[in-house]
Amino acid sequence: MAKVLMKGNEAIGEAAIRAGCLNYFAYPITPQSEVAEYLSRRMGEVDGVFLQGESEVAVSYMIFGAAGAGARVFTTSSSPGISLMSEAMSYIAAAQCPAVFVNIMRGGPGLGGILPSQGDYFQATKSVGHGDFRLLVMAPASVQEAVEMTMQAFPLAEKYRNPVMILGDGLIGQMMEPVEFPDHLKVEPVDNSSWATSGMDHRGSKTRNLVKSLFLDPAALNNNNLVLKAKYERMQREEVRWETYNGDGDYDALIVSYGTMSRVCRTAIDNMQAEGLTVAMLRPQTLFPFPEQAVYEAATREQCRVVISVEMSMGQMVEDVQRSVKGHRPVQWYGKCGGEVPTPEEIVEVVTESLAAN
Secondary structure, eight states: OOOEEEEHHHHHHHHHHHTTOOEEEEOOOTTSHHHHHHHHHHHHHTTOEEEEOSSHHHHHHHHHHHHHTTOOOEEEEOTHHHHHHHHHHHHHHHTTOOEEEEEEEOOOSTTOOSSOOOTTHHHHHTOSSSSSOOOEEEOOSSHHHHHHHHHHHHHHHHHHTSEEEEEEEHHHHHOEEEEOOOGGGOOOOOOOTTTOOSOHHHHTOSSOOOOOOOOOSHHHHHHHHHHHHHHHHHHHHHOOOEEEESOSSOOSEEEEOOTTHHHHHHHHHHHHHHTTOOEEEEEESEEESOOHHHHHHHHTSTTOOEEEEEESSSSSHHHHHHHHHTTSSOEEEEEOOTTOOOOHHHHHHHHHHHHHHO
């Protein structure tokens, strides 16, 4: 399969089409607007649907409607736009509808800036919307991985009848890299005739399907939450993904980093290796479910003395790292935000100082 050079945002749009999603509703916000620009042309070429809503709130309820009718549907946005969509995400999760959301993060809080940031980790994994619900969150570190995760997101959303989020940053959206679109990642939609509001005639059924998130009876609402909880526990058993770098042998320090920040960490690790300092990295590919056991096992290797969470934020994933390590090793955080990206040299300095202190 030939590779093609594509910008990240455009590759994400093409990946959705290759995955069989022909319904895209969106509202422009940088640094992800090229997804909408690309799909405004491409959807017409593949007999798909492209619709720009009047706001992110409107788009999110279009997503709810299409998902409730059983269509493969997705949207892309960035930080404040995702905040506006969060109410509908809660409805979608409560009603158990599959949908895919892509967040190409910008700096914050507030209006922030369009340069790379990872400041939405809490939002994606802990507090995207009201009520007891979770998203399955995937974090690509390259344009190729963004393509693959986008294609994988649709069958995962249908498997769990739950929203899935691809969490990238401005670098993922704006950089250009060679990509391919693996045919084996296109999975046909599952049978949704038992729940989707696709029409009794269409389904050949005499039974109405009702998609709802309203349960006035307390016992019924509690039961729905228990069903959702069991689903999230299944995700934690079956969907946790991570990757290690330089972690086969002994190492003095463990870096935990995700997304494009992890690529900078790889360079820092290579530089330290050349100077005789052995450091490993564990990169979560799913942020929920978080690879707790993998982090614990990597952190408690006999020679490992310190764990450092490196992020483009003011310290968010570090809380999950601390929870995973369970006090068996010192856990530190290093990061920048606002669009500044920690350099390999800065990471080397932080690791060296941490090892000297521990």
